[in-house]
Amino acid sequence: MSDETTPTPPSRILPGLTDHNRAFWTGGAQGQLLITRCTGCRRWINPPEPDCPYCGGRLDPQPVSGQGTVFTYTVNHQPFNPAVPVPYVVAIVQLDEQDDLRVAANIVDCEPDSVRIGMRVQVRFERHEVDGTDRYVPVFAPAAA
Numbered sequence: 001m002s003d004e005t006t007p008t009p010p011s012r013i014l015p016g017l018t019d020h021n022r023a024f025w026t027g028g029a030q031g032q033l034l035i036t037r038c039t040g041c042r043r044w045i046n047p048p049e050p051d052c053p054y055c056g057g058r059l060d061p062q063p064v065s066g067q068g069t070v071f072t073y074t075v076n077h078q079p080f081n082p083a084v085p086v087p088y089v090v091a092i093v094q095l096d097e098q099d100d101l102r103v104a105a106n107i108v109d110c111e112p113d114s115v116r117i118g119m120r121v122q123v124r125f126e127r128h129e130v131d132g133t134d135r136y137v138p139v140f141a142p143a144a145a
């Protein structure tokens, strides 16, 4: 996209797409959470970077299981965006694939008060159209017991 301005997102806060983060925001079209992984040292890297900060290797988006645990979270009561009803939960989810592999995302489909650190969660995707382009925003819901 040549237009650098960011429109008011319809719901979640959505960043501009770049070559480095495009897979993350569009993998949900195939139901996949795509995280960049180093083709050299095989580390998962998030947020995406131009190349591996550990070995300089090339990064390639790869699907992860989408399963993880709540590492930390906050319950937001401030209506920053009228399209998003409060309260809602913003969490850092640690993905199962690697100890330091974390994703910032909303926790959905549960009472905000029920969210706990260490809670098992599973990714799902919310589709939003921005500038005529579909984004698939990863959010997490409590994992089925």
Ligand SMILES: [Zn+2]
Binding pocket: 038, 039, 040, 041, 042, 043, 052, 053, 054, 055, 056, 057
């Ligand atoms: Zn590497």
